[in-house]
Amino acid sequence: MYKILKKEEIGNRVYSIEVYAPEIARNAKPGQFIIFRIDDKGERVPLTVAGTDIEKGSVRIIFQVVGKSTTQLSLLNEGDFIEDFVGPLGHPTKIKNYGVVVAVAGGVGTAEVLPVIKELKKAGNRIILIIGARSKDLIILENELKETSDELLFATNDGTCGIKGFVTDVLKVVVAKEKVDVVYAIGPVLMMKAVSDLTKGKNIETIVSLNPIMLDGTGMCGACRVNIDGKTKFACVDGPEFDAHSVAWEELSLRLGLYKNLEKISLDNFSFNRECKCHKR
Amino acid sequence: MSQKIKMTQRDSQIRKKDFKEVNRGYSKTEMLLEAKRCLQCKVPMCVKGCPVEIYIPVFIECLLEDKPKDALKILNQKTSLPAVCGRVCPQENQCEKNCILGMKGESVSIGNLERYAADATANSEDENIYVEKNGIKIAIIGSGPAGLTCGGDLLKQGYNVTVFESLHDTGGVLRYGIPEFRLPKKVLDVEINKLKKLGMKLVLNTLIGRTKTIQDLFDEGFKAVFVAVGAGLPTFPNIPGENLNNIYCSNEFLVRVNLMRSYDFPNYDTPVYRGNNVVIVGGGNTAMDSARTALRLGAESVKLVYRRSENEMPARLEERIHAKEEGIEFATLTNPVKFIGDKNGFVKAVECVKMELGDPDESGRRTPKIVENSNYIIETDMVILALGLNPNPILPSLTDNLEVDSKGHILVDKNYMTSVPGVFAGGDIVVGDTVISAMGMGKQAAKSIMRYLTNN
Numbered sequence: 001m002y003k004i005l006k007k008e009e010i011g012n013r014v015y016s017i018e019v020y021a022p023e024i025a026r027n028a029k030p031g032q033f034i035i036f037r038i039d040d041k042g043e044r045v046p047l048t049v050a051g052t053d054i055e056k057g058s059v060r061i062i063f064q065v066v067g068k069s070t071t072q073l074s075l076l077n078e079g080d081f082i083e084d085f086v087g088p089l090g091h092p093t094k095i096k097n098y099g100v101v102v103a104v105a106g107g108v109g110t111a112e113v114l115p116v117i118k119e120l121k122k123a124g125n126r127i128i129l130i131i132g133a134r135s136k137d138l139i140i141l142e143n144e145l146k147e148t149s150d151e152l153l154f155a156t157n158d159g160t161c162g163i164k165g166f167v168t169d170v171l172k173v174v175v176a177k178e179k180v181d182v183v184y185a186i187g188p189v190l191m192m193k194a195v196s197d198l199t200k201g202k203n204i205e206t207i208v209s210l211n212p213i214m215l216d217g218t219g220m221c222g223a224c225r226v227n228i229d230g231k232t233k234f235a236c237v238d239g240p241e242f243d244a245h246s247v248a249w250e251e252l253s254l255r256l257g258l259y260k261n262l263e264k265i266s267l268d269n270f271s272f273n274r275e276c277k278c279h280k281r
Numbered sequence: 282m283s284q285k286i287k288m289t290q291r292d293s294q295i296r297k298k299d300f301k302e303v304n305r306g307y308s309k310t311e312m313l314l315e316a317k318r319c320l321q322c323k324v325p326m327c328v329k330g331c332p333v334e335i336y337i338p339v340f341i342e343c344l345l346e347d348k349p350k351d352a353l354k355i356l357n358q359k360t361s362l363p364a365v366c367g368r369v370c371p372q373e374n375q376c377e378k379n380c381i382l383g384m385k386g387e388s389v390s391i392g393n394l395e396r397y398a399a400d401a402t403a404n405s406e407d408e409n410i411y412v413e414k415n416g417i418k419i420a421i422i423g424s425g426p427a428g429l430t431c432g433g434d435l436l437k438q439g440y441n442v443t444v445f446e447s448l449h450d451t452g453g454v455l456r457y458g459i460p461e462f463r464l465p466k467k468v469l470d471v472e473i474n475k476l477k478k479l480g481m482k483l484v485l486n487t488l489i490g491r492t493k494t495i496q497d498l499f500d501e502g503f504k505a506v507f508v509a510v511g512a513g514l515p516t517f518p519n520i521p522g523e524n525l526n527n528i529y530c531s532n533e534f535l536v537r538v539n540l541m542r543s544y545d546f547p548n549y550d551t552p553v554y555r556g557n558n559v560v561i562v563g564g565g566n567t568a569m570d571s572a573r574t575a576l577r578l579g580a581e582s583v584k585l586v587y588r589r590s591e592n593e594m595p596a597r598l599e600e601r602i603h604a605k606e607e608g609i610e611f612a613t614l615t616n617p618v619k620f621i622g623d624k625n626g627f628v629k630a631v632e633c634v635k636m637e638l639g640d641p642d643e644s645g646r647r648t649p650k651i652v653e654n655s656n657y658i659i660e661t662d663m664v665i666l667a668l669g670l671n672p673n674p675i676l677p678s679l680t681d682n683l684e685v686d687s688k689g690h691i692l693v694d695k696n697y698m699t700s701v702p703g704v705f706a707g708g709d710i711v712v713g714d715t716v717i718s719a720m721g722m723g724k725q726a727a728k729s730i731m732r733y734l735t736n737n
Contacts, residue, residue, distance in 0.1 A: 023492050037449055043541065043550040044449075068550055084449040086486040215536055215551075218447050218488055219673050220457075222515040222530035232517050232524065237675060251524055254626030258526045262552035269547045 002036075002085040005058050007078050011140040013065040014108065015074050016050070022057030024049075024087045030115040031093030031209065031241055034059060035217045037084035038072045045069045046214045048112035048186075048240075049088060059087070062111035062140075068266040089217045090240045093207075097124040099181035102174055103149070104167050104195050106132035109187030110140055112209070116184065118148050126150050128174055132167035132191060136160035168194045180204055185244065189253045196244035206244035210235050212255060227251050285387040286315040293606035297576050300461040300544060303603055304368070309347070312397045316345040319389045322381055327391060330379035332721030333430075335359045337376055337391055344394055350405065352398035360720065361433030361476060362426065364403065364468045365455060367396025370717045371597050403471045412479070415439040417734060420503040422489045422676065425453020426716045427509035427708030429476060430723030431730075436479050438731060443503070444481060447488040450540060453511055455716070457540040458532070460570050462577070463600075490679035495704060505703045505730045508691060509723060512709035513673020517666065518562070522620030525628040527554050531563070531571045531667035538574055553578070556663025560631050561585045561609075562617055563667030564594035569601065571665045572609045583609050584659065588616040588636050588649045614638070614649065618656065620664065631659045672710050680704075696729035697722060703737075705730055 006018040024034060033048045051060035065074045076082070093116050101120050105113040110131055117127050129149035133139045134157045146152055154162025155170045163169060174180065175198075183206040185195040192208045199206040212235050215223040219237035226235055227248035233239065289305045290296070296303050307315065319341045327337045336355050343352035356363040372378075372392035380388030417440050421432040424446040432442040450456055452469050477483065489495065495506055515530040517523050534553065537543040541551035559575040561568050564587035572583045585604070587594060590613050594601065605611070612633075619632040635655035638647035672689035684692045684700040691706040693699055699706050707722030 023487070027492065038550075041542075041549045043552075084486050086447065086449070086488060086492070088491055089488065215533055215541075216448065219513045219675060220515070221533035221536050222517065223533045225517070225524055227524055232519070234514065237514070237673075248524075251626070255524065255526060257625075258554075259552045262546065262554075266547045266550055266552065 001081040001083060004076055004078055004080050004082065005056065007076070010062070010111075012138055013074075014062065014111075014140055015065070016060060016062045016111070017073070017076075018053070018056070018058040018060045019082060019085055020057055021059050021085050021087075022054075024059050024085070025052040025054050025057050028052050028059060028088035029092035030095070030119045032088035032090050033217075033240060034061065034085060034087030035089060035214070036061075036073070036082050036086075038069055039083045042072075042083060043069055044084075044215060044217065046089070046211070046217055046236075048209065048211075049115065050111045051115055059085075062108055064108045067263050068270045071267065071270065086217070090236060091238075093119070093184075093241060095119045095123050098205075099125065100128065100179060101125045102128045102130065102171065102180050102183045104130045104132070104171060104183060104185040104187070104191070106167060106187030106191045109185075109191075109209075110145070113184070113186050114141065114144055114148060116186075120184075121148060121150075128180075129153065130155065130167050130170045130174070131162075132156070132187070133161070134158065166194065167191060168198050171195060171198055175199070175202055175204065182207065183244075185209075189249065189256060192244065193249040193253075196247065196249065200245045207241050208244040208247065209240050210242060210247070210252065211240070212252060213258060283318050283386075285318065285390050286311045286393075288390070288393050290603070293603075293608075296462065297573070297607040300577055302465050303462050306400055307393055307397045312344060312394065313347065315390050315394060316341050318382065319345075320381060326379035326381060327376040327389075330375040330377075331359075332375065332717050333359045333724050335376075335395075340398060341389070341391075341394055344398060349398045349401035353402045356395060356398055359724070361430055362472045362720065363395050364399035364472055365426070365464060366717060366720070367392050367394075367399055368464050368468070369455075369459060371715060373598060375717070399472075400468075403468070412437060412439050414441060414480075417441060418443065418501075418503045419730065420445060420498045420506045421509065422495075422506065423447075423453055423509040423511055423708070424451040424473075424483060425509060425511050425708060425719065426455060427511075427719040427723040427726075428453070428507065429473070430720040431507045431509065431707065431727045432481055432723075433476050433479070434724055434727035435730065436476065436481055438727075440731075442481050444483050445487045445489050446483060446485050447510075448540065449485055451483055451485070457536045458567065458570070460535065460539055460574050462573065463570065488675065490676040495676075495680050495683075495701070499703070504734055505705065507723070507726055507730065508676060508699070508704060508706040508710060509708040509719070510673055510676050510710050512670035512713050513675070514671040515666070516668040516671060518617065518668060520617060520619055522622055522628070523666070525620050525622040526626050527556065527628050527662060528620060528664040528666065529554075531561075531567045531665050532670070534571055534665050535567070535574065538578070544578060554663055555579050556661070557581045558661045559583045559663045559665065560617075560659055560661045561665045561667060563587065563669075564589065564591075564596055564613075565667060565669070566596045566600055568667035569596045569604045569609075571667050573604055573607060575663070575665065576607055576609065580663075584612055584661075585609055586612045586615045586617060586631070586633060586659075588614065589646065590614055590638060593638075593646045612659075616649070616651070621658075628661060628664055631661055631664060632656055633659055670709070670713065676710075696732070697726040698729060698733065703733065705733075
């Protein structure tokens with residue numbers, strides 16, 4: 001059992017929690033993930049580590065409420081326990097001085113990119129951070145983003161923050177303006193693919209952190225297999241980070257849709273059972 | 282010559298719709314009749330066929346006197362998991378193969394008798410086994426058959442044993458791999474609880490290499506480490522379309538159903554696709570388990586595709602018979618060359634070729650060759666690939682100086698010690714085979730660990 005030390009709602013249906021797991025806190029590095037299981041009927045859900053505090057022995061994860069497990073996790077409070085919490089899993093990000101790094105993040109990827117760019121900045125890189133969101137009020141962790149980047153740029157669908165458009169529109173301007181050594185992208189598959197398509201034409205090394213459906217997370221089951229340069233690789237043991245230009249994006253997005261219908265049944269079932277039925281007949 | 286008492290099974294048409302155990306186990310009368318068949322050889326050949334050298338005639342003699350508790354004691358001298366071994370060991374290739382009765386007629390059903398001894402005593406109160414503790418800490422990595430056996434033996438010699446497991450539950454392949462209808466989880470729980478009562482500490486959710494390293498374990502005061510992390514990475518056929526949706530590797534399919542209980546979705550959260558026309562690729566026990574599990578999830582037809590003939594199938598005869606009784610269709614001398622998907626990326630057909638057998642390879646099995654222009658299509662909505670496993674690279678790649686072979690198996694000397702002093706290894710991470718061979722290695726490693734600790 002793993003205790004929740006701290007819980008905050010940091011955005012619209014986006015939560016940050018700190019979980020007591022001292023061994024993971026001590027050994028987790030940027031780019032790695034954990035798997036949690038909410039209770040003895042729960043599924044195994046992978047989430048990127050968004051930070052650690054070795055002294056407190058805590059691991060921070062940030063998640064958006066989408067399905068049954070994240071809904072259930074959002075209902076737990078400080079002092080409550082999560083049944084299972086294992087990690088750190090996957091290879092850490094390769095940290096070195098590349099020169100100029102452009103980090104592109106969207107959705108909860110915004111939280112997940114933080115520990116990565118913190119380390120990259122420490123290693124001497126200049127960090128240009130591009131954040132994408134639908135609207136200004138959906139942008140999370142703005143202060144932390146400012147602190148960890150040298151330049152912070154936004155793209156929103158409605159133009160309420162930064163430019164009106166997509167992260168790739170901003171990226172285009174950045175790469176036209178200065179020499180970029182590496183692009184690091186984390187977020188929705190469509191966003192990562194768009195970034196990859198853009199940088200491929202310009203020959204800029206691009207790293208993406210993939211989030212395929214996962215089960216054990218230790219290499220055993222092959223659920224998280226991704227096609228990298230025509231070869232089957234496992235995101236949990238070979239990744240989660242890969243060279244963006246080698247990823248078969250179409251296949252990855254199709255595979256992510258595998259359980260859409262069943263996931264909906266699971267969530268509906270959970271919501272129905274939670275409703276108060278005392279006035280219903 | 283007397284014929285062996287066959288174990289009764291649940292009707293194939295009923296059992297194929299649920300997950301309850303197929304074999305019923307002997308009644309007391311059946312057990313006594315079968316135990317009586319044992320000739321009590323002075324030089325028992327059966328013992329030589331057992332990887333853990335159980336004193337087979339002695340436990341059978343106890344049963345003949347209707348003393349299952351005594352029989353269990355004899356079994357426990359050599360195995361910590363008799364209820365498991367009695368069910369899943371390939372006895373026909375081991376102890377029973379050597380039985381003298383088998384020369385002219387049918388061998389004694391040693392496995393069925395072992396199962397009886399374990400099941401008859403499952404609910405009895407344990408006698409207090411007092412072992413004087415020596416205070417020496419040993420870490421076991423992996424709670425599958427090799428790890429539990431090695432840990433159990435060391436525990437009985439007074440060592441302080443901690444088993445680290447990366448998953449959220451114990452038992453390794455015995456829990457996530459072997460289905461309920463062959464090995465009920467409560468049978469496994471009984472065995473593991475006995476080890477817990479003896480003082481085995483089980484630490485879950487700990488992936489050694491990542492959560493902490495082998496060096497961390499030595500720093501925490503463990504004096505020896507036994508690595509039994511099992512076979513990890515599934516093998517894929519490397520043919521077009523293998524990543525289409527609803528193409529599962531057998532490990533994923535079985536983990537979802539067995540460990541995560543997706544047969545009870547949405548009561549349990551983990552989903553699994555329930556195919557109607559399922560194609561299984563492979564001929565081992567895992568292929569049989571996958572086929573029969575798919576059937577129990579409601580498949581209308583399950584077809585097993587295997588590139589050699591049935592004679593070469595690695596699966597146990599009993600499993601093959603059970604599978605066929607339940608209606609699994611065997612398409613032998615057939616191999617997939619391509620998977621075909623629909624516009625949404627879901628598999629809709631498998632293109633196969635016919636095969637013929639050529640000359641024997643180094644393992645003695647005849648090598649299959651493709652019959653030219655024999656391609657044909659099998660329509661399907663779900664494929665399960667049971668093509669074997671490669672060693673999991675996580676622990677070896679994160680442990681300094683731990684040597685592996687070209688395929689990634691950990692290299693050990695004759696005492697099961699690895700290239701790192703004090704670190705031993707066994708089970709499928711060393712050489713992939715069966716549950717009982719993993720247990721055999723766990724046992725030998727336990728002896729070596731004790732010798733190593735006494736000498737150092």
